[in-house]
Amino acid sequence: MGGRVDLVDLGSGSPEDGVSLCRPGWSAPLSPGFKLAHGTTTLAFRFRHGVIAAADTRSSCGSYVACPASCKVIPVHQHLLGTTSGTSADCATWYRVLQRELRLWELREGQLPSVASAAKLLSAMMSRYRGLDLCVATALCGWDRSGPMLFYVYSDGTRLQGNIFSVGSGSPYAYGVLDRGYRYDMSTQEAYALARCAVAHATHRDAYSGGSVDLFHVRESGWEHVSRSDACVLYMEFSGSAP
Template sequence: MALENVCNWQAPEALSPHLPGAGDWTIPRGYDPPVFLQTQGPELAHGTTTLAFRFRHGVIAAADTRSSCGSYVACPASQKVIPVHRHLLGTTSGTSADCVTWYRILKRELRLRALREGQLPTVAGAAKLLSTMLYRYRGLGLCVATALCGWDRAGPALFYVYSDGTLLAGDVFSVGSGSPYAYGVLDRGYHYDMTVEEAYTLARQAVAHATHRDAYSGGSVDLYHVKESGWERVSREDACMLYIRLQETGEQGEETTPTSP
């Protein structure tokens, strides 16, 4: 008699329908994960500001660097824009461990596909792959909200992926507790035909404004640019000093005209 029969062991795929093909994580039998998380799981507090937008010269990704744990600042200089490969970046919002874990899985799967097929998958293909893997873990308490920014054979591309499997294509996305403030700046200044310098200024302005208004965002402002030749890290600037400088220059470098008494 086989040992697995003596121990009444079952293969992982027979234990739960939530397991993705890219992993082998098992879920204990007898547990209803959503109910368990609601009654026993810790209450997680999330806070960040990330954004990305597509324009004529590529895709801009920007984020603050403050990682918060409830009302505490866990790390003032974290990395919220993660390189996936030379032409693909991802912003991270949600639970830090979940985001890092799933980006590691995504990197591995894209690398394996590139070795099998002889070329890297498109940005849409990478977004669809991540969405499919996350979808099979819906209801298990994952918190991953990301914007995939890349350049492939079709040009610049931008996709939003959430941990319930949501997949959206668009030109402008902002995710996190500071996103309402960032959207206010982006909606006012974004247009597809802007220059590179205008895009840099807009991204810096949006994140700096969000860090000023949102208590869970802060630290520095990371700025990345995905171009046809690959991604480039443009700058990391202190968010407070950047906000002050933008205020002093009228945020867009425009001179204020004096008003008559």
């Protein structure tokens, strides 16, 4: 839906009242220099049975919930996923570019690149646009001939390999849960519980995270979407306050 947004006053009809309503289907330009706050909670960790990726589903725009059921874990190919944090348009654009480049690589080489190569390729492409206000922070989760692999890539070209990454405004809360419960030799069910618990607690503390918790698992056979669970229900279960 296009057009402009008409700000309808709910008081005396004067804009100075400061109370207004945006009619659905209309739009109004923002004043120059006005920036909206964004937030999210995404995480990924590597363990002996693969890589777990989890994220909340709330897309925020300032103090408003733009979408309560977005998907912040994006399939790249059958053995590679990426979490998305930052500006939605930037994340979507760069993942489309990465998917295209990896497809060309596969056609040229006859095989898919390693997770490290995919991370290096994404890092190199985005670093060319450093300083142009791109906002993309991602954890690439995959399985290749080296086993389960995990890389963090930022839009300034930063590329890091590790066992645990959490990105977004809720990441400090998620890291608290992950640092306490993470072990490389966890069972699959323990890993699922840890990821759900970390995101659920982050959504409880971080105003910009919420909705549901998406859980993905990358195995040697490929990735699978394990579940989407209500974040509030999970938090009550893990905190022992469920009725």
